[in-house]
Amino acid sequence: MKIDILSxxxxxxxxxxxSSILSKAAEKGAVQYSVTDFREFADNKHKTVDDYPYGGxxxxVLKAQPIFDAVSSLTEENQTGNKPRVILMCPQGERYTQKxxxxxxQEEHLIFICGHYEGYDERIREHVVTDEISIGDYVLTGGELASMVIVDSVVRLLPDVLGKAASHEQDSFSTGLLEHPHYTRPADFRGMKVPxxxxxGNHAHIEKWRTKExxxxxxxxxxxxFDEYPLTDQQRAWLEE
Ligand code: ADE
Known part of the structure; x- marks a missing residue:
C-alpha cells in the first residue's frame, strides 16, 4: 500500500x-509512506495556502489551488491505474470506525489531506476528495493527529504487519465485542487472585468464560x-446458562 500525506x-x-510497527511495516515493504508539504505547490510569491472567506x-479557508495541484502530482505518479482514495480530515466527516x-x-493508495483552518474551499470537497473522516466529536488544531490515527489503524491490518501473537483477528470491534479481562503471572498478586x-487448563471452559466476560x-x-452485531445463538445460550 502507498500512503501519501499532505500537510x-x-x-x-x-x-x-x-517508530515501532508502522516503521517495521515500511521496512518489510508492506507500506510506503510519503509526506508532502503542500505549501510547495502554492503558485503565489509568498507561498500562502489560505485566504479570507468570501462573504466574510x-x-x-484553505485554498483550492495548492491541494488540487498537490493531489494531481501524486495521482500522476501513481502507475497502478487504480484510483486512490483521497481522504479529507475534518470534524464534519463520517465518524471513523474499525469497519x-x-x-x-483493501486499497492500494491512500492520500490524506490535513488542514489547519476554519474550513476547506468547498471545491476541494466536490472535486478532489473521495472520503471525509472525523476521528471523533471534538475539534483538533489540525488533521495531522487524526490522519496518524487512521494510518496506524489501517497499517496494522495489512498482511504480515502484525506477528501471529499480536494478530488483529480477535480485535474488539471486528468481533463486535469488547475484550474479556486478561491476566498474567503471578496467579496470586498481593492477595488478588486470577480466576x-x-x-x-480446560480450554472449553476458558473459552466460555471469556465469551461471557x-x-x-x-x-x-x-x-x-449490540445494535450492529447481535448476539449469536451460541453466545446467548452461554449467557443464559
Ligand atoms: N480536524 C480537526 N478535528 C478533527 C477531527 N475530530 N477528526 C478529523 N480531523 C479533524
Missing part, C-alpha cells in the same frame, strides 16, 4: 511513521455495539 507540518509525522467571517479501517486496508477457570463488559460499557 504543511510534515515534521509532525517523523516520530510516528518512524472569522477564520481562514472503515478494514475497508481502507480459577484460567488456571484449569466479553459480553458482560460490552453490555456494561458499550451496549450500542
Amino acid at each position: 504543511i507540518f510534515p515534521e509532525m509525522f517523523t516520530g510516528v511513521l518512524g 467571517g472569522a477564520g481562514m 472503515k479501517a478494514e475497508e481502507l486496508a 480459577d477457570v484460567l488456571l484449569s 466479553s459480553i458482560r463488559r460490552t453490555w456494561n460499557r458499550r451496549p450500542d455495539l
